[in-house]
Amino acid sequence: MTQPSTPTYTLAELAEHLDARLVGDGSRRLNGLATLKDAGPDRLAFLTNPTYLKDLAATAAGAVLLHPEHAAQCPVDRLELDNPYLGYAKLSRLFDPLLSRPPGGIHPSAVVADDARLGEAVEVGPLAVVEAGVELGDGVVVGPGCVIGAGARIGRGSRLHPNVTVCHGVVIGERAILHSGCVIGGDGFGFAHDGDGWHKIAQLGRVVMGDDVEIGSCSSIDRGALEDTRIGNDVKIDSQVQIAHNVQIGDHSALAGCVGIAGSTRVGRYCMLGGGVGLAGHLTICDRVQVTGMSLVTNSIEEPGVYSSGTGAMQNAQWRKNAVRFKQLDEIARRLARLEKRDPQG
Template sequence: MNSDAAVSYTLGELAERLDARLIGDADLRVSGLSTLTDAGPGDLAFLANRAYLKYLAGTGAGAVLVHPAHGEACPCPRLELDNPYLGYAKLSHLFDPLNNRPRQAVHSTATVSPSAAVGERVEIGANCVIEAGVEIGDDCVIGPGCVIGADTVVGAGSRLHANVTVYHGVTIGKRAILHSGSVIGGDGFGFAHDGKQWEKIAQLGGVSLGDDVEVGSCSSIDRGALGDTLIGSGVKIDSQVQIAHNVQIGDHSALAGCVGIAGSTKVGRHCLLGGGVGLSGHLTLTDGVQVTGMSLVTNSILEPGVYSSGTGSMSNSQWRKNAVRFKQLDEIAKRLHRLERDMRDT
């Protein structure tokens, strides 16, 4: 994989980057990353899961990232380190085509306000709109079709992929990655009812993203009603995630696809929300909480740990029977209470 890439590195260079132990020829060059089964002589493979240990002896890779415990089984040069998967993650950026292509300048079809401040080595793609008062830091890449609203700040080294929309008054930290279709700073879902119809509440706050935040494609982070919606540094947000107004998410938390968080809920640091998790509004999740996929959280969680709700899949016929029983639980509980009371009285 990627054996025809324009970039290549010696094993000695890679070992130095990872502070890994090198066993083999330090001058051997690799030009791509691949799996144990797909790798060729010009590739570096990795073994991060024992389930794939059976493929190590037969790999065609030029070299392998491997834990020291499995080094002796490796048939080729190797880089030994305690966390091969982390090593793979770090090296992946060296072979990413996005990082190895020449930077462009401001495309002729881009519209950039005269009052916008654009840093050094910034790429702005075709048909972008950069409104008044925007500040874009050094080394940013703004992909084709992006819109950045007035008075927004984009930190140095950030990348907005094609067709990202950032509303006015948003602050984005350094080295952010916003994927296509994401919307940052749209109106929160705020309405008051007069008995007949809905009256819209103007959303006067903004959105603040910390450093090293990544937002997946087609995800939305709504602006605050008054204060800002706050996303901490190092937060990773998957695709198709909805974050409502005035939500706060602590540093280094991660949200998998289709998570929905209602307004004014606070999620702590280093929390993990599985796919399809829903959080009701005005809740607090303390630091270190993990909520498994498809769970609904309706009360605050004040102790770290793993939490789940819902039921696993089963046959439809069994589910229908259980659904009937679920409707009967309240009556069963009342009957049980009466029986316990009667037994105490006898």
């Protein structure tokens, strides 16, 4: 593979890319991003959180990306933008050396089926396997050790980091990013019990993913049992997430680390699930629902909003007392009902 190099841009080029207001020397060349404290004259710093405003006056950065309300306090050249955090996100991709280097072609140790169809500028890394009938769009990067199962399709501009597994028949949209160790299209957890042992149910569906999806490392998205598991456009899934068979996730939703979703649950559009959230099976979560970290959802949610469950951490002695009270809740409720029945007016 070609060794990544660090791209450089003039401040004017960066301003044009962001449609930001440039104040200063547009010909200044910058080769990366850095914090206000660490940036040198060849780096662009950024101010997205007022907590770090104290570092602005002493910065040695070549330029700073910030909101216009802080412009008067900036001692160096600057780019002004109403949403500097979004600007930072866009610039981070410009300076990513992996995205700027030329494609490395097909490595001699890779195994690519004769009938696989590869678009232009496709890269297949060392020891990767591309099985029969696979379609890879223009600019797809398949990292070292990846396996692409028979008949899978991956849209243009997608990148698979090392050791990703895309199982047979899976469909992945354009510009996807799949991080190391994730498995897309493994078998769902389906078994029938005969009273003595388990009998496996063949998982006959696929996983179908939209465009601009990102999947974190060591996450698993199971193929459908009969219908497809579906992941919408612009869905962002963190590391170590488990999505079971036949789940559907709507466009623009985001799942933090260690989320678990049981089979056949449907998550709407623009939903956010915090770290460690668990969704029981066969539920429907409507659009624009936020579930806070470590919550367990056992019923469908029909109204947008923020939902939580569980209790916060506390000293063990207090928790033990509360746990005893929790076991007594049913009896307390019954006693309260009897009292209210005797005296309805309270």
